[in-house]
Amino acid sequence: MLLGISSTYGFMNMAAEMGLAILAGSIGLAFANIDKITKFKGAGFEAEMCKTVIHKPTGIVHKLAKDGKTTGCGVNVQTHPEAWAASTEKVTCNHSGCKNDT
Ligand SMILES: [Zn+2]
Numbered sequence: 001m002l003l004g005i006s007s008t009y010g011f012m013n014m015a016a017e018m019g020l021a022i023l024a025g026s027i028g029l030a031f032a033n034i035d036k037i038t039k040f041k042g043a044g045f046e047a048e049m050c051k052t053v054i055h056k057p058t059g060i061v062h063k064l065a066k067d068g069k070t071t072g073c074g075v076n077v078q079t080h081p082e083a084w085a086a087s088t089e090k091v092t093c094n095h096s097g098c099k100n101d102t
Pocket residue numbers: 061062063071072073074093094095098
């Protein structure tokens with residue numbers, strides 16, 4: 001009787017372990033995907049952070065818009081490309097579109 005219970009318990013334990021292994025596998029898979037997503041997002045975020053441009057004549061750092069052609073406040077950087085340089089400094093422009101992104 002006791003043996004029967006323990007072997008049933010043993011079988012259930014094995015089944016539980018197998019289930020756990022399957023679960024762990026699917027969690028691992030999910031984590032692998034999450035890792036890719038966060039890495040992707042992280043890279044995108046990093047690129048976003050680096051997208052600031054300094055207006056050399058004024059020394060004001062603007063945020064570069066996603067199209068890479070205008071600043072966050074709407075100045076076309078391609079009109080005078082020589083006046084602009086890529087920057088990693090903090091945005092100092094006070095206009096909306098630039099300043100509200102820290
Ligand atoms: Zn600006």
